[in-house]
Amino acid sequence: MHPIDPKALALRPFSVLDDGWALLVGGVDKPNPMTVSWGGLGTVWNRPVVTVYVRPTRHTYGLLNAHPEFTLNFLPEGRRAALDLCGSLSGRDTDKWSAAKLTRLASEKVQVPRVGEARLAFECRILADFDFDPSRLLDPAVEALYPQRDFHRAYLGEVLAAYSD
Numbered sequence: 001m002h003p004i005d006p007k008a009l010a011l012r013p014f015s016v017l018d019d020g021w022a023l024l025v026g027g028v029d030k031p032n033p034m035t036v037s038w039g040g041l042g043t044v045w046n047r048p049v050v051t052v053y054v055r056p057t058r059h060t061y062g063l064l065n066a067h068p069e070f071t072l073n074f075l076p077e078g079r080r081a082a083l084d085l086c087g088s089l090s091g092r093d094t095d096k097w098s099a100a101k102l103t104r105l106a107s108e109k110v111q112v113p114r115v116g117e118a119r120l121a122f123e124c125r126i127l128a129d130f131d132f133d134p135s136r137l138l139d140p141a142v143e144a145l146y147p148q149r150d151f152h153r154a155y156l157g158e159v160l161a162a163y164s165d
Protein backbone atom coordinates (compact mmCIF):
# COMPACT_ATOMS: atom_id res chain seq x y z
CA MET A 1 0.00 0.00 0.00
CA HIS A 2 1.13 3.51 -0.70
CA PRO A 3 -0.20 6.87 0.52
CA ILE A 4 -2.67 8.49 -1.84
CA ASP A 5 -4.48 11.82 -2.03
CA PRO A 6 -8.13 10.97 -1.17
CA LYS A 7 -9.19 13.08 -4.16
CA ALA A 8 -7.28 10.75 -6.48
CA LEU A 9 -9.21 7.62 -5.38
CA ALA A 10 -11.47 6.00 -7.97
CA LEU A 11 -14.27 4.25 -6.02
CA ARG A 12 -17.88 3.17 -6.46
CA PRO A 13 -19.38 5.15 -3.57
CA PHE A 14 -22.64 3.16 -3.36
CA SER A 15 -20.95 -0.22 -3.58
CA VAL A 16 -17.65 0.05 -1.78
CA LEU A 17 -19.20 -0.36 1.70
CA ASP A 18 -22.58 -1.90 0.94
CA ASP A 19 -21.11 -4.75 -1.13
CA GLY A 20 -17.49 -4.82 -0.03
CA TRP A 21 -17.81 -4.20 3.72
CA ALA A 22 -14.88 -2.83 5.75
CA LEU A 23 -13.18 -3.11 9.13
CA LEU A 24 -13.63 -0.16 11.43
CA VAL A 25 -10.86 -0.14 14.04
CA GLY A 26 -11.28 1.85 17.24
CA GLY A 27 -9.31 1.87 20.48
CA VAL A 28 -5.71 2.50 21.42
CA ASP A 29 -4.79 0.19 24.31
CA LYS A 30 -6.85 -2.72 23.00
CA PRO A 31 -7.80 -1.81 19.44
CA ASN A 32 -10.66 -3.81 17.96
CA PRO A 33 -11.77 -4.45 14.36
CA MET A 34 -15.53 -4.39 13.67
CA THR A 35 -17.21 -5.02 10.33
CA VAL A 36 -19.27 -2.16 8.91
CA SER A 37 -21.28 -1.77 5.73
CA TRP A 38 -23.01 1.53 6.47
CA GLY A 39 -21.10 4.73 5.94
CA GLY A 40 -20.02 7.30 3.45
CA LEU A 41 -17.05 9.03 1.91
CA GLY A 42 -17.44 12.70 1.14
CA THR A 43 -16.87 16.30 2.04
CA VAL A 44 -17.86 18.17 5.21
CA TRP A 45 -16.50 21.49 6.45
CA ASN A 46 -14.31 21.59 3.31
CA ARG A 47 -12.47 18.45 4.44
CA PRO A 48 -12.38 14.86 3.22
CA VAL A 49 -14.55 12.94 5.68
CA VAL A 50 -15.40 9.28 6.29
CA THR A 51 -18.69 8.79 8.15
CA VAL A 52 -19.47 5.54 9.99
CA TYR A 53 -22.59 4.56 11.95
CA VAL A 54 -22.24 2.48 15.13
CA ARG A 55 -24.98 1.13 17.39
CA PRO A 56 -24.54 1.72 21.16
CA THR A 57 -24.60 -2.02 21.72
CA ARG A 58 -21.23 -2.48 19.97
CA HIS A 59 -17.97 -2.68 21.93
CA THR A 60 -16.60 -0.34 19.24
CA TYR A 61 -19.05 2.37 20.36
CA GLY A 62 -17.30 2.71 23.72
CA LEU A 63 -13.89 2.65 22.06
CA LEU A 64 -14.78 5.49 19.66
CA ASN A 65 -16.29 7.54 22.46
CA ALA A 66 -13.17 7.07 24.62
CA HIS A 67 -10.66 8.00 21.90
CA PRO A 68 -11.68 10.19 18.93
CA GLU A 69 -9.82 8.40 16.13
CA PHE A 70 -10.48 5.39 13.91
CA THR A 71 -9.19 3.61 10.85
CA LEU A 72 -11.39 2.18 8.09
CA ASN A 73 -9.89 -0.77 6.24
CA PHE A 74 -11.09 -2.53 3.08
CA LEU A 75 -9.89 -6.12 2.64
CA PRO A 76 -9.30 -8.08 -0.56
CA GLU A 77 -12.29 -10.19 -1.64
CA GLY A 78 -10.59 -13.40 -0.47
CA ARG A 79 -10.83 -12.26 3.17
CA ARG A 80 -14.63 -12.34 3.46
CA ALA A 81 -14.36 -14.88 6.31
CA ALA A 82 -12.46 -12.35 8.42
CA LEU A 83 -15.21 -9.81 7.78
CA ASP A 84 -17.86 -12.35 8.79
CA LEU A 85 -16.01 -13.07 12.02
CA CYS A 86 -15.43 -9.40 12.91
CA GLY A 87 -19.10 -8.74 12.20
CA SER A 88 -20.41 -11.49 14.46
CA LEU A 89 -18.06 -11.68 17.46
CA SER A 90 -17.45 -8.89 19.95
CA GLY A 91 -14.13 -7.48 21.07
CA ARG A 92 -15.54 -7.53 24.60
CA ASP A 93 -14.72 -11.24 24.86
CA THR A 94 -12.67 -12.11 21.75
CA ASP A 95 -9.33 -11.01 20.35
CA LYS A 96 -10.59 -10.68 16.80
CA TRP A 97 -7.10 -9.97 15.43
CA SER A 98 -5.92 -13.48 16.18
CA ALA A 99 -9.32 -15.14 15.63
CA ALA A 100 -9.55 -13.64 12.11
CA LYS A 101 -5.80 -13.91 11.42
CA LEU A 102 -5.43 -10.18 10.92
CA THR A 103 -2.29 -8.08 11.46
CA ARG A 104 -2.13 -4.78 13.28
CA LEU A 105 -0.13 -2.13 11.46
CA ALA A 106 0.94 1.09 13.18
CA SER A 107 -0.78 4.11 11.63
CA GLU A 108 1.08 7.22 10.54
CA LYS A 109 -1.29 9.94 11.71
CA VAL A 110 -3.44 8.37 14.43
CA GLN A 111 -2.84 6.18 17.45
CA VAL A 112 -5.34 3.55 16.29
CA PRO A 113 -3.73 0.85 14.11
CA ARG A 114 -4.63 -0.10 10.58
CA VAL A 115 -5.21 -3.62 9.26
CA GLY A 116 -2.11 -4.97 7.52
CA GLU A 117 -4.11 -7.04 5.01
CA ALA A 118 -6.13 -4.06 3.71
CA ARG A 119 -6.05 -3.00 0.05
CA LEU A 120 -7.46 0.45 0.88
CA ALA A 121 -7.40 2.24 4.24
CA PHE A 122 -8.13 5.57 5.87
CA GLU A 123 -6.73 7.07 9.08
CA CYS A 124 -9.34 9.39 10.58
CA ARG A 125 -9.73 11.91 13.39
CA ILE A 126 -13.29 12.29 14.63
CA LEU A 127 -14.47 15.86 14.10
CA ALA A 128 -18.03 15.35 15.33
CA ASP A 129 -20.53 12.73 16.33
CA PHE A 130 -24.30 12.76 16.64
CA ASP A 131 -27.11 10.37 17.48
CA PHE A 132 -30.06 9.75 15.21
CA ASP A 133 -33.08 11.52 16.65
CA PRO A 134 -36.03 9.13 16.21
CA SER A 135 -38.41 12.07 15.90
CA ARG A 136 -36.56 13.06 12.72
CA LEU A 137 -36.78 9.66 11.00
CA LEU A 138 -39.34 10.36 8.30
CA ASP A 139 -39.75 6.86 6.82
CA PRO A 140 -41.42 4.35 9.20
CA ALA A 141 -39.48 1.58 7.46
CA VAL A 142 -36.28 3.13 8.79
CA GLU A 143 -37.55 3.36 12.35
CA ALA A 144 -38.58 -0.29 12.09
CA LEU A 145 -34.88 -1.15 11.86
CA TYR A 146 -34.61 -0.18 15.55
CA PRO A 147 -36.87 -2.54 17.56
CA GLN A 148 -34.46 -2.14 20.49
CA ARG A 149 -34.39 1.67 20.04
CA ASP A 150 -30.59 1.40 19.76
CA PHE A 151 -30.23 4.23 17.27
CA HIS A 152 -26.83 4.55 15.61
CA ARG A 153 -24.33 7.21 16.51
CA ALA A 154 -22.72 8.79 13.44
CA TYR A 155 -19.00 9.55 13.61
CA LEU A 156 -17.56 12.01 11.11
CA GLY A 157 -13.84 11.34 10.73
CA GLU A 158 -11.52 13.68 8.88
CA VAL A 159 -9.24 11.67 6.58
CA LEU A 160 -5.69 12.43 7.75
CA ALA A 161 -4.12 9.74 5.57
CA ALA A 162 -5.32 7.37 2.84
CA TYR A 163 -3.54 4.31 1.45
CA SER A 164 -4.26 2.21 -1.61
CA ASP A 165 -2.62 -0.66 -3.40
Ligand SMILES: Cc1cc2nc3c(=O)[nH]c(=O)nc-3n(C[C@H](O)[C@H](O)[C@H](O)COP(=O)(O)O)c2cc1C
Pocket residue numbers: 021032033034035036037038039053054055057058059060061083084086087088089090091092
Ligand atom coordinates in the same frame (compact mmCIF):
# COMPACT_ATOMS: atom_id res chain seq x y z
C1 LIG B 1 -21.77 -7.09 6.84
C2 LIG B 1 -21.94 -6.47 8.20
C3 LIG B 1 -22.06 -5.09 8.30
C4 LIG B 1 -22.23 -4.47 9.55
N1 LIG B 1 -22.33 -3.09 9.60
C5 LIG B 1 -22.48 -2.50 10.82
C6 LIG B 1 -22.53 -1.07 10.89
O1 LIG B 1 -22.40 -0.35 9.90
N2 LIG B 1 -22.74 -0.52 12.12
C7 LIG B 1 -22.89 -1.29 13.26
O2 LIG B 1 -23.09 -0.74 14.35
N3 LIG B 1 -22.79 -2.65 13.21
C8 LIG B 1 -22.59 -3.27 12.02
N4 LIG B 1 -22.47 -4.62 11.94
C9 LIG B 1 -22.53 -5.43 13.18
C10 LIG B 1 -21.19 -5.48 13.93
O3 LIG B 1 -20.11 -5.69 13.05
C11 LIG B 1 -21.22 -6.65 14.97
O4 LIG B 1 -22.29 -6.45 15.87
C12 LIG B 1 -19.91 -6.82 15.69
O5 LIG B 1 -19.90 -8.10 16.30
C13 LIG B 1 -19.67 -5.75 16.76
O6 LIG B 1 -18.35 -5.90 17.22
P1 LIG B 1 -17.81 -5.22 18.56
O7 LIG B 1 -18.76 -5.58 19.68
O8 LIG B 1 -16.43 -5.82 18.73
O9 LIG B 1 -17.75 -3.73 18.32
C14 LIG B 1 -22.27 -5.26 10.71
C15 LIG B 1 -22.14 -6.67 10.62
C16 LIG B 1 -21.96 -7.26 9.38
C17 LIG B 1 -21.80 -8.76 9.28
